[in-house]
Amino acid sequence: SATTKQQRKGAGEMKSAVAPSAQQRIDTNPPRGTRDFLPDDKRLQTWLFNEFTAVSKSFGFEQIDFPVLESEELFVRKAGEEITEQLYNFEDKGGRRVSLRPELTPSLARLALQKGKGLALPAKWFAIGQCWRYERATRGRRREHYQWNMDIIGVGGVEAEAEVLAAITQFFAGVGLTSADVGIKVSSRKVLQQVLEQVGVPEETFGPVCIMVDKVDKLPREKVVEGLTALGLSEEVAERILSALAVREVGELEGLLGADNEAVKDLKRLFGLAEAYGYADYLVFDASVVRGLAYYTGVVFEGFDREGNLRAICGGGRYDKLLGTFGGENQPCVGFGFGDAVIVELLSDKGLLPAIPHAVDDMVVALDAELHDVACRAAAKLRQQGREVDLVLESGKKMKWVFKQAERCGATRVVLVGKDEWERGMVRVKNQETREEQDVAIDDL
Numbered sequence: 001s002a003t004t005k006q007q008r009k010g011a012g013e014m015k016s017a018v019a020p021s022a023q024q025r026i027d028t029n030p031p032r033g034t035r036d037f038l039p040d041d042k043r044l045q046t047w048l049f050n051e052f053t054a055v056s057k058s059f060g061f062e063q064i065d066f067p068v069l070e071s072e073e074l075f076v077r078k079a080g081e082e083i084t085e086q087l088y089n090f091e092d093k094g095g096r097r098v099s100l101r102p103e104l105t106p107s108l109a110r111l112a113l114q115k116g117k118g119l120a121l122p123a124k125w126f127a128i129g130q131c132w133r134y135e136r137a138t139r140g141r142r143r144e145h146y147q148w149n150m151d152i153i154g155v156g157g158v159e160a161e162a163e164v165l166a167a168i169t170q171f172f173a174g175v176g177l178t179s180a181d182v183g184i185k186v187s188s189r190k191v192l193q194q195v196l197e198q199v200g201v202p203e204e205t206f207g208p209v210c211i212m213v214d215k216v217d218k219l220p221r222e223k224v225v226e227g228l229t230a231l232g233l234s235e236e237v238a239e240r241i242l243s244a245l246a247v248r249e250v251g252e253l254e255g256l257l258g259a260d261n262e263a264v265k266d267l268k269r270l271f272g273l274a275e276a277y278g279y280a281d282y283l284v285f286d287a288s289v290v291r292g293l294a295y296y297t298g299v300v301f302e303g304f305d306r307e308g309n310l311r312a313i314c315g316g317g318r319y320d321k322l323l324g325t326f327g328g329e330n331q332p333c334v335g336f337g338f339g340d341a342v343i344v345e346l347l348s349d350k351g352l353l354p355a356i357p358h359a360v361d362d363m364v365v366a367l368d369a370e371l372h373d374v375a376c377r378a379a380a381k382l383r384q385q386g387r388e389v390d391l392v393l394e395s396g397k398k399m400k401w402v403f404k405q406a407e408r409c410g411a412t413r414v415v416l417v418g419k420d421e422w423e424r425g426m427v428r429v430k431n432q433e434t435r436e437e438q439d440v441a442i443d444d445l
Contacts, residue, residue: 032137032143033137033142033144034143035142040356044344044356045146047356049148051171051175052128052338053126054174056126056150059124059166060124061124061126061150062125063125063126063127064127065127066107066108066111066129067107069098069101070100070106071099072087073097074106074326075101075103082292083292087100087133100131101129101132103131103147103293104129104147104149105295105322106326108125108127110326112328112331113323113326113328121331122153122154122160123154124152126148126149127148129149130144130145130146130147131147138311141342142341145340147337148338148340149335149338151334152334153331153332154331155334156332158273161298161334162277164336165277165279165301166279168303169184176350176352177350181346182303182305182306182313183283183303183304184282184284184301184303185284185301186271186284186286186301187286187287187299187300188263188299188300189210189291189300190263190297191253191287192206192209195240195244199237199241200237201233205231205232209231209233212224212231213228213288213290215292216245217288224242225242228241245288247285250271253285253287263298266299289301289302291316295325296317296319297320297321298317300316300317302315305346309349314336314339315336316335316337317334318332318334319333357410358410359412360409361382361411362379362388362415363389363392363402363413364378364382364389365395365402365415366392368395368418368419371395372395374442378417378427381443381445385445390409392405402414406432412431412432413430414430415427415428415445425442426441426442427445
């Protein structure tokens, strides 16, 4: 009938609107600025995360985690920061403003506030999580990355900064990076604060000035001066600020601000502790380091490669007032964020990335289709013993293929289930390294 034809036509139109033609092919690349992790990449990532975890645990830190999706307000309390403009934020189906996390520290602060008085201090926590920022993708910087954070809550002295810096340098040494390869620039936000007070810059301008000064290594000096004058500073004041931040010796800073200055005292104590730990050769005093995030309040630091080919490797510092900005009671806090992308680029440049081949303990193969059940039994027996087993799911493969496959999957042994051996209740086990073979009862696997 006409009605039936109309229904069929409508169904056909709906199908074509919903499903692409069989001849169409989707774009197989991941979204711009993101990555796929094939097995080789994933093994490397696992190695890196294991290095992060081992260092954190060796310092007595406990691991935590948070949702990738957070409330938007967690990241927009400081207007004007670049990070606020780089959010992957949207309204969910319940009408709530949410964001993919661009960093981990605000989530940690939220968790600390949630625990309240029940949080035992000092708290030493670490996390490894994926973060998202909508920005231009460059070498070592993508729109998604994984970040290792170590944070100490509840310690007001620079002993906390010295401890997390010790962790970073221990990681560097553990992966083969010496102080000739990498360094950590150290300063204090209090230095800039004191300089601004001396030249009469109002306190409310401090945050925007920090964000601008943080671009000193990324922009020509005249562009930074332009940015500072756009904030209402005179060109003379802008030049005085940049000149003061060009100081590269703590002794010179002491002459500029005085021996009783709080920032000077903190930095002298920190460098003394670095000598005690044995990592002072990694540290470089650089008064221009202020970090762009508005919540830092004291000592700040930034890891860099000595050749200057890459962006900052890591960064962090003291943020004693962050919990207060979220409506809670302030606690002294210190921590750092360490991305996965830049360090992999650096280790690759230095030839320090490990080769991590695919490897299993055993490969089990049935040489005849009717013996596949036996092969399954053998594989299950081995797995129960905690061994990693690759069971060949297709039976009757030629021996040339079997041993080529064993080499590809890195098997240390090959377990062959053949008719002759199985008639005696045995399977043949070949050691790939020694090439020795022996028949073994299946229950003795």
